[in-house]
Amino acid sequence: MIRALVLGSGMVGSVMATDLAADRGFTVTAADARPEALARVAERAARLSVPLATVQADLSSPAELARLASRADIVLGALSSHLGLTALRAVIEAGKNYCDISFMAEEAAELDDLARSRGVTCVVDMGVAPGMSNLLAGVAARQLHPCQSLEIYVGGLPRERRWPFQYKAAFSPADVIEEYTRPARIVEHGAVVVRPALSEPVLIDLPGVGTLEAFNTDGLRSLASTLKVPFMKEQTLRYPGHIELMRIFRETGLFSKQPITVKGATVIPLELTSALLFPEWTYGPGEEDLTVMRITARSASGRSVTWDLLDVFDRPTATTSMARTTAFPCTITAREIAAGRVRRPGVAPPELLADDEGFVARLMAELKSRGVVYQESWIGE
Amino acid sequence: MIRALVLGSGMVGSVMATDLAADRGFTVTAADARPEALARVAERAARLSVPLATVQADLSSPAELARLASRADIVLGALSSHLGLTALRAVIEAGKNYCDISFMAEEAAELDDLARSRGVTCVVDMGVAPGMSNLLAGVAARQLHPCQSLEIYVGGLPRERRWPFQYKAAFSPADVIEEYTRPARIVEHGAVVVRPALSEPVLIDLPGVGTLEAFNTDGLRSLASTLKVPFMKEQTLRYPGHIELMRIFRETGLFSKQPITVKGATVIPLELTSALLFPEWTYGPGEEDLTVMRITARSASGRSVTWDLLDVFDRPTATTSMARTTAFPCTITAREIAAGRVRRPGVAPPELLADDEGFVARLMAELKSRGVVYQESWIGE
Numbered sequence: 001m002i003r004a005l006v007l008g009s010g011m012v013g014s015v016m017a018t019d020l021a022a023d024r025g026f027t028v029t030a031a032d033a034r035p036e037a038l039a040r041v042a043e044r045a046a047r048l049s050v051p052l053a054t055v056q057a058d059l060s061s062p063a064e065l066a067r068l069a070s071r072a073d074i075v076l077g078a079l080s081s082h083l084g085l086t087a088l089r090a091v092i093e094a095g096k097n098y099c100d101i102s103f104m105a106e107e108a109a110e111l112d113d114l115a116r117s118r119g120v121t122c123v124v125d126m127g128v129a130p131g132m133s134n135l136l137a138g139v140a141a142r143q144l145h146p147c148q149s150l151e152i153y154v155g156g157l158p159r160e161r162r163w164p165f166q167y168k169a170a171f172s173p174a175d176v177i178e179e180y181t182r183p184a185r186i187v188e189h190g191a192v193v194v195r196p197a198l199s200e201p202v203l204i205d206l207p208g209v210g211t212l213e214a215f216n217t218d219g220l221r222s223l224a225s226t227l228k229v230p231f232m233k234e235q236t237l238r239y240p241g242h243i244e245l246m247r248i249f250r251e252t253g254l255f256s257k258q259p260i261t262v263k264g265a266t267v268i269p270l271e272l273t274s275a276l277l278f279p280e281w282t283y284g285p286g287e288e289d290l291t292v293m294r295i296t297a298r299s300a301s302g303r304s305v306t307w308d309l310l311d312v313f314d315r316p317t318a319t320t321s322m323a324r325t326t327a328f329p330c331t332i333t334a335r336e337i338a339a340g341r342v343r344r345p346g347v348a349p350p351e352l353l354a355d356d357e358g359f360v361a362r363l364m365a366e367l368k369s370r371g372v373v374y375q376e377s378w379i380g381e
Numbered sequence: 382m383i384r385a386l387v388l389g390s391g392m393v394g395s396v397m398a399t400d401l402a403a404d405r406g407f408t409v410t411a412a413d414a415r416p417e418a419l420a421r422v423a424e425r426a427a428r429l430s431v432p433l434a435t436v437q438a439d440l441s442s443p444a445e446l447a448r449l450a451s452r453a454d455i456v457l458g459a460l461s462s463h464l465g466l467t468a469l470r471a472v473i474e475a476g477k478n479y480c481d482i483s484f485m486a487e488e489a490a491e492l493d494d495l496a497r498s499r500g501v502t503c504v505v506d507m508g509v510a511p512g513m514s515n516l517l518a519g520v521a522a523r524q525l526h527p528c529q530s531l532e533i534y535v536g537g538l539p540r541e542r543r544w545p546f547q548y549k550a551a552f553s554p555a556d557v558i559e560e561y562t563r564p565a566r567i568v569e570h571g572a573v574v575v576r577p578a579l580s581e582p583v584l585i586d587l588p589g590v591g592t593l594e595a596f597n598t599d600g601l602r603s604l605a606s607t608l609k610v611p612f613m614k615e616q617t618l619r620y621p622g623h624i625e626l627m628r629i630f631r632e633t634g635l636f637s638k639q640p641i642t643v644k645g646a647t648v649i650p651l652e653l654t655s656a657l658l659f660p661e662w663t664y665g666p667g668e669e670d671l672t673v674m675r676i677t678a679r680s681a682s683g684r685s686v687t688w689d690l691l692d693v694f695d696r697p698t699a700t701t702s703m704a705r706t707t708a709f710p711c712t713i714t715a716r717e718i719a720a721g722r723v724r725r726p727g728v729a730p731p732e733l734l735a736d737d738e739g740f741v742a743r744l745m746a747e748l749k750s751r752g753v754v755y756q757e758s759w760i761g762e
Binding site for chain 2: 163164244245247248251252253254260262263265266267268269271272273275276277280
């Protein structure tokens with residue numbers, strides 16, 4: 001019996017916990033500081049008839065993390081981004097293997113040496129994007145030698161388009177606005193170049209979804225340094241019109257972090273805008289989401305491979321598509337690590353696992369068995 | 382020699398003062414509380430080589446207004462809207478005739494009895510819209526008996542369309558936003574009905590300008606009660622796209638007057654939005670405006686008359702179109718009153734002068750001589 005500890009019981013963590021708990025080979029403990037989050041994951045486990053233990057714990061405390069990890073064989077992370085690095089370090093120091101989707105802002109690779117010295121395998125950013133986008137980029141780089149260009153298009157969207165924003169945020173709306181204001185790093189001619197946020201919008205037709213608009217976002221993360229592909233970019237997908245609005249909000253100063261004083265009150269425009277937008281951008285009960293991703297890689301000779309994902313809210317289990325597509329790559333990889341089939345001491349982003357053809361094949365098959373299908377198509381011999 | 386007093390030396394008042402001052406029959410005094418406004422009108426008079434006296438005075442003070450008016454034969458008003466009614470009352474009590482474009486929120490008709498009792502002729506709202514729109518509506522109601530419908534489309538716009546708002550405000554941006562939030566009263570089947578602000582947008586092609594978007598605004602004012610026309614509406618014109626943005630701003634809560642507290646600071650969203658928008662909406666040096674208006678009236682039998690105005694910034698005199706189209710109807714009417722050709726004790730909006738064919742003909746001819754041309758066209762016998 002393998003003891004798994006899942007750090008964080010939010011939208012994604014709760015799906016990770018119940019996915020593993022459905023596996024007879026695992027006993028699972030879900031940890032969170034918030035009693036209401038623990039109540040929700042317990043309710044979900046009961047509804048799905050899977051056994052699950054919950055524990056309330058301060059997951060910002062290294063000592064608490066060490067104590068919890070000491071009783072586990074494998075640890076999974078689904079924490080707020082600001083808790084990510086602390087948790088990673090604590091788990092490594094506890095000598096436990098780790099698989100994480102916490103999207104930490106810091107460079108997880110800083111802890112690579114530490115993880116090697118402890119002999120533990122840590123895979124970070126193992127969600128959908130980052131996550132599957134990285135892994136498939138790595139696969140493309142291996143198969144198209146040399147790979148000339150890589151394009152990742154990804155978006156999480158509400159299934160119903162509602163005026164005016166046609167958008168809901170499955171994760172923190174503040175992180176979404178951050179994505180709309182932070183300059184985007186992409187790779188051109190082998191060098192990192194910086195483009196403005198929300199720049200270079202293009203329309204793209206995607207089967208089953210229709211026409212979406214893609215724009216530069218700062219999403220390449222580790223790929224910019226791990227892959228030797230001369231042209232790489234990640235673009236985020238929205239329903240057409242959303243980006244224009246966000247450009248206008250930004251231009252008007254509504255996303256500004258500079259305080260301004262109006263009739264004696266000092267306010268940061270971004271904070272007011274966020275307070276007004278967040279209720280508009282929050283999924284209501286019964287509002288369903290979808291996840292769409294396209295990854296296209298080309299060789300210099302014109303050969304190309306494309307993976308297309310279209311996943312939707314799962315009604316039988318009341319699981320958001322964002323949680324499904326993010327949680328399952330992590331839980332499947334955690335099983336591979338726990339079973340000793342993936343063993344690579346250090347801290348690795350997913351693309352560094354792409355050379356393991358057996359792992360990739362098993363991961364894709366397990367995702368498919370959960371209804372998360374990456375349609376692969378090749379052009380050119 | 383007729384002594385004219387012009388209250389207010391802003392964008393419109395300064396054009397009123399110099400237009401009258403160019404007339405050898407008048408000596409003109411321009412009054413304002415702001416030294417910088419007086420300096421600008423004096424500079425304008427010098428540039429146009431017309432004689433002009435200026436006086437600094439508190440135009441919110443009835444005593445000051447009475448003192449100034451006592452030395453004039455005719456008074457013209459171009460004040461901020463909140464000063465309008467006080468000035469009207471003071472001028473009437475001083476026993477002087479008055480012609481005004483101050484756009485007061487209150488019902489000027491309240492002072493009708495007072496003006497009658499003093500035997501003075503006061504014409505209010507004598508600008509472009511309200512103003513010429515009212516007068517021509519009155520002309521249409523007289524000529525198309527019975528007049529079945531009346532539509533007024535009017536807008537002041539920058540000549541250059543610039544992303545994202547494609548709009549500049551020639552008067553207070555706060556008044557513009559007020560126009561975007563106040564429900565619009567229109568007349569249908571002979572009764573006043575209320576429509577939401579920014580409602581019923583329609584595209585309309587206007588020669589020389591292209592396609593504009595019209596939407597309901599609360600602009601009928603006195604027409605709703607003075608004319609017995611069963612269908613009347615005023616719609617404001619903007620470049621297409623502006624209205625959609627304003628609807629989104631309103632929907633997001635950015636025009637809300639309800640205070641909200643964000644991280645300890647309490648702010649009224651409208652005030653922050655105004656602070657951010659006003660710099661974007663202010664005409665910069667050398668930015669030229671245009672004024673476009675279409676008035677269409679139809680009889681039950683299908684006969685119709687249309688007046689089309691397209692006026693642009695006047696480069697030789699550096700006069701905005703908004704000032705030209707607003708000031709000239711007022712100064713021309715003031716001349717008619719001063720000469721005794723228009724004599725109608727009481728407070729009248731322009732449509733009540735529409736039965737005087739001689740006045741209307743002279744007004745249109747004088748406007749035309751200043752380059753402000755209302756193109757009249759008839760359909761049906």
